[in-house]
Amino acid sequence: MLILMLVVSLVSLSFFSACTPEEEKPQEEEVKKVFFGIATGGTGGTYFPVGGAIAQVVSNFADYDNVDVVATAQTSGASVANCNLIGKHEIESAFAQNNVVYWAYTGTEIFKDKEPIKNLRAIASLYPETIQIVALKKSGIKTVEDLKGKKVAVGDVGSGTEVDARTILNLHGITYDDIDEQYMSFSEATDALKDERIDAAFVTAGYPTSSIVALATTKDIVLVNITPNMVQKLVEEVPYYAAATIPAGTYKGQEEDVTTVTCLAQWVCDADLDEDLVYNITKALWEHRDFVEKVHAKGKDITLETAIDGVAIPLHPGAEKYYKEKGLIH
Known part of the structure; x- marks a missing residue:
């Protein structure tokens, strides 16, 4: 009888052991990749290298929870084209001049x-974008009127530079009927100057601009001053402009300061982006902006202040949340 009870007990124990589920092992959550594009401009301007540096910062430091953010800088037609890309939800974010951004938002x-x-x-807002008028020295161009x-x-076509060129020419009483206008990217324009196919070019970008630096090593160039009186008139009539100076020595052969005007480069995005995503991207930028400064001289002008x-225009809620934490917004 004792043996029978022992056998029954063992069988019962085996039965209940078999019915007891194994301790569940915690499953690792799947990492989700989020691709984040930054539309910049042409390769010869400032947007592209700065955008590339920021894309690296985002890819390296904006991951959160189980989200792996993969950012890429993409060449584009710059400000106007970039706003249109966001309007069509064809890119997550972009660089553009602050005046163009406002016009796009308000129609x-x-x-x-x-x-x-x-x-x-x-x-x-990232850094000042300076309007630079570059001419071949042999062209004899010294003033805006000489254009x-x-x-x-x-x-x-569709760039902030073209808007600036038209604005500045018009303020000097010059229209496209008075010049032989050429629609070109920064790289195309500096190549055309190098080959002497054009006489001058408008370049709205943070200085030193790589394409102008390269041009100045092979050609004698001049930067055309906008006179102080015209600078004052521009600032009064076009409120998004501010007076600016390109310091002597910025480019090879530039022996004197050049007076001009500037606007601001801004980083904008699609309102539909996730708040946590934009918060962590914004946080990554400001906690690792020193990397951008190492890549391009304009990085020193990119400051949290x-x-x-x-x-x-409205801030994205993710960016707004970060700036509230930092006391920039109350």
Whole structure:
């Protein structure tokens, strides 16, 4: 009888052991890759190298929870084209001049015949974009008025540079009827100057601009001053411009300071982006901006203190959350 009870007990124990589920092992959550594009400009400008540096920062430091953020800088037609890309939800983010961003959002000025791009949101103001008028020394061009009758690159179609060129020429009483305008990217314009196919070019970019640096090593160039009186007039009539100086020695052969005007480069994005994503991207930028400074001289002008300067459209909620934490917004 004792043996029988022992056998029954063992069988029962085996039965209940078999019925007891094994201790479940915690499963690792699957890592989700999120691809994040940054539309910049042409390879010869400032947007592209700065965008490339920021993309590296985002890819290395913006991961959160189980999200792996993979950012890439993409060449594009610059400001106007970039705002249109975001309007069509064809890119996650982009660089653009602050004036162009405002016009796109409000449907004014060059966007007046189009639907306002209401899904534009700001991440940050980055650095001043200086309007540079570069001419071959042999062209004899010394003033803006000297551009009359000359072949002048005015920027890509749909670029902020083209807007600036038209604005500055008009303020000097010059229209495209007075010049032989050429629509070119920065790289195309400096190549054309190098080959002497054009006489001058407008370049709106942070200085030193790589394409101008390269040009100055092979050609004698001049940077055309906008006179102080005209600078004052521009600043009064076009409120998004500020007076600026390109210091002597910025480019080879530039022996004197050059007076001009500047606007701001801004990083904007699609309003539909996840708040946590944009928060962590914004945080990555400002906690690792020193890397951007190592890559390009304009990095020193990208500061948290000026992150919301000149922002005239709504901030993305993710960026706004970060700036509130840092006390920039109360």
